[in-house]
Amino acid sequence: MSIITVECLLAASEATRQHVWSLMVQHAVLVRELLERVAQHPDFEKWQSVGNLPAKAIERLAKESSNEETPLLSDPRFSQLPDRFYRSAISTVQTTYKSWLALQHGQQQKRNRKQLWLDVVEDDLLMEHNKSQLDLVVEKAREILSQLLFEMKKEATEASGEKKDRKQTASEKTQEKRKFISLHKLNKLYNSSEDALTRRAIAHLVRNHSQVNEEEDLDKIPLKIEKTRIEIKRLDQQLKSQLPKGRDPFGAQYQKNLEFATELPSNLSTSEENGSEFIKWNVEEDQRQAAVMRLPKSLPYPINFGSNTDLRWFQETQERKTLKGKRTNKPRNQIIVRFQGLKEHSFKILCDRRQLPYFHQFMTDWKTYKELDKIGKTDSEKCSASLFLLRSARLIWREDNRVPPKSLRKKKKKQKNNTVVVSGKDVGTSSEVRKTEPWNTHRLYLQCSIDTRLLTAEGTEEVRQEEIDQITKQLEGDSGDSRKKKTVTDKQELSAGQVADRKRKSSTLTRLNNKSAFSRPGKKSYQGQSNILVGVSFSRHKPATVVVWDAKENRVLETQTVRQLLTDQNVKVKKGNQSIVQLRFQKYRLIARRRRLLRDKSLRCSQEQSQGVYQQSESGTNLGLYLDRLLAARIVELATKWKAGSIVIPKIENIRESIESEIRARAEKKFPGLKEAQDKYAKQFRISFHQWSYGRLATAICCRAERDGILIETAWQPWSGDLQDKAKDLAQTAYYNRESTER
Structure with missing residues (x-):
């Protein structure tokens, strides 16, 4: 299933925009208070340990009173909110805390696993290592691994009720070699063992992710330990993160932060009597700076419409005018939408031509639904709204950053007769005051999520x-x-x-x-062969390397690097002053161009920061997005050429944290005790690592593949090996995981 989002601008009268803004501000206040009450709930620590919220917990919390306060749903401040806005507030809080609790729970588990790894490796490092016994350690590790794999296979066989003497297939043998032994099991076995050779062998398995590595470099172990320590330290800081806080539509929280940032000690004297107070104030300097820099969002929360029947679609015929204001004979069919809870207000749909067919389909589905849903017809003659192209929608405000046309910029200071005077002060004309209102300085947008399968008869x-x-x-x-x-x-x-x-x-x-x-x-x-997979590996120097692998024959059908992907072999004739070779490599050269842009941007930013005139810029972002889409298109074309059943991309969760920890570990090893030199080295190394947005590239591949009906699978990319082997390993891992799941 492929869910995409289409967006359009909503045009309405000023009174309608003002009404919607006021309701969404009340909605934001309701969300903020619900977030605070969830954190004060007596069972919050229990929810935090489990990592999830019970069903309908937020709904019950909104209906109940806490600390002798009135229930939020019966609070007079929210009496004008429609029922849809109440449900949107509850779903927003539920989603926010669910994601926050799941993130905290996952980080805690990750921290525990890293601590287990660190305990075993550090304890093993304290022992005296004899390099002549490395062969014995590797052989013992292989023996322990085979024994653990046999026990795992035996447990799985007993659980599934299969025959023990069943002959293994080739894929099962390969899958058995790739089994991952639990770190908890290895840690438990390490602590219970007293034999020195056995403990060293188990530590070898722990260091190499449950695999036997005959070419392990023991000199790199201290760097891995330091990297893991930094990862644990960063995870501890993340686990102390603040609870979810609501938005600040009235600016009250920012005012509190500003007062805290400008607060001075009661006595500025640095004498021994008042020295402790001054030292405490001086220590909190970083906290005050962070508080004033942390500006809460002032825009209201979006309004979620979870049901596709909450939106009513109509069409009106309007007269069309030319640029000179003259009427034409060709009327315009304008699409109108109305929302549940705002039935008396209408909104015009303003979108581009690429998105217009989607909104025409929304209107056609709604018209069909209403015609068949007339009174007197049986259920067999009616239709279900679950087959609507529209799945859900939400209203959202955004700041209006449009540049006014020259004709409007020239018409300044002309309405002097309508000057507004407040307390004897001239604050401008009435039109100027009206333009500063938030519903006039922001624009209202509608985001609609659709299921692309419902665009065709077969998908429907x-x-x-x-x-x-x-x-x-x-x-x-x-x-x-x-x-x-x-x-x-x-x-x-x-x-x-x-x-x-x-x-x-x-x-x-x-x-x-x-x-x-x-x-x-x-x-x-699209009909692909499930035994043919396309593996895509990511790297720092080469964005993508692709391998087409056949699982039945266990061989690689084709391999393409990023240079081959972006080379156009169909160019046969030169164009102008450009030769055939230049035209073929025209798109591949864009990678080098983007790297030059990023390097120049980094140098310019450092110069501007030293001069205090730095301004954030997004130059080069569009070029990176264009390259990602080019690579995604070529990868999907390669998958279609070989009739591949799926495309396998690496899992990129927590890759930034892993890279950051490795950078810090390298910096501390290169410049021990020199904090400024470490920061400078880490900054330069970080720039080279984060030159490519792999999340954006993965999203582009997923969108293009889902559009053509090709399945997307994910797997962990190995750390060692060349890029072709990594891509092949990704395809094999996804295939064997799929087979084990199907069985």
Whole structure:
């Protein structure tokens, strides 16, 4: 499933924009107070340890009163908020805390694993190592690894109930070699063992990620230890991060930060009597600077519309005018949208031509839905909203950064008769005062998420079948939870809400069987071979290296570097003064051009910072995005050429933290005890590492592949080996993981 987002500008009257702004400000205040109440809940520490929030916890918190305060849903401050805005606030808080708790839980687990690794490696480093016994250590490590793998296979066989004497396939043998032994199991085995050779062998497995490395360089172990220490230290700082805080639409929080930053000690004397107070004030200098630099967002939170029936689509015929203000004979069909909770307000859709077909489809789906949903028709004649192209939407404000045209810039200081005077002071004309209002200095946008499968008849049928299967399982009680099965099958124990839910699902199932409701154009779907995978490896010097691997024959079909990907071999004729070779390598040379731009930008930034005139610039960003899209297009073309079933890209989670820790470890080793030299070295090394946005490249590959119907898989990229071997290893890992999951 490929979900993309399309965006358009909403045009409305000033009264409508003012009303929407006031409601969204109340919505932002409600979200802020809900965030504070969640942190004060007595079960918050329990939720934090688990790393998740219970279902409907935020909804119950909004309805309940805390510390003798009125419930937020009945607070008079939010009495004008529509029900959709209440639900949007609850979903915003739920999503915010879910992601924050999951991030904290994951970081804590990561910290524990790194601490286990550090304990074993440091303890092993204290022992005297005899290099002549390295062969014995490697042999012992191989013996321990095979024993652990045999135990894991035995446990898996007993759990699945398979026959123990079943003959292994080639893929299973390869997969067994790639098994990852749990770090907790290795740590437990290390602590329980008393034999020195066994402990050294286990430490060897821990250092090499559960693999036997015959060419291990023991001189690099101190650098790895220092890198892990820095990673643990950074994780400890991240775990102490502040709780989620709401936005500040009235600027109250920023005012508090400003007062704290400009606060002076009661006595500036540095004598012994008042020295402690002055020292404390001086120590808090960094905190005061960070507080004033940390500017909370003042824009209201977006309003989420989780149901596609919350938006009503219409079309109006309007007269079109030329640039000189004259009317033409060709009217314009304007798309109008109205929202649940704002039914009396209408908004015009303003978008470009590429996005206009999506909004026409929204309007067509809504028109079909309303025509078939008339009173008197049975469910079999109606249609389900679950087949709408629109999945969800949200309203969002953005600052208006448009440059006014020259005609408006010349018309200044002309309306002097409408001057507004407040307390004897001239504050400008009424139009100028009105222009400074936030609903006039910001623009309202609508973001719509769509499922690209619903653009074609084949994709719509696939979605319809998925919805039917899901609802059928729910009605039949075909779930893993026995409690759920009992509640849906035993009608005597069904509550009124469960009966209504079953009735609604039965009606939806009947509507889904109406295949003729939505008409979509047909498109032949992509059919790839599951045994052919395209592995893509990322590196610092070469953005992408691609390998096409056949799992059945276990051989590489084709390999392409970034130079080959961006070389156009179809150029046969020179153009103007450019030769054929220049035209073929025209796009590949853009990589060197981008590196020069980044190098010049870095030098210019350092000069501007030393002069105190630095301004942030995004020069070169569009060129990087263009190159990412070019690479993504070439990779997908290569996958289509070989009829590949999937494209495998590396997992890039936490790659920045790993690189930052390695940079710091290298800096401390090169300049021990010299903080300024370490910072300077780390800065230069960091620039060379972060010259390419791998997250943006991965997103471009995913978007292009999903558009053509090619599956995207992810796997961990190995640290050692050349780029071709890394890409091949990615493809193999994804294939064997897929096979083990299917079994």
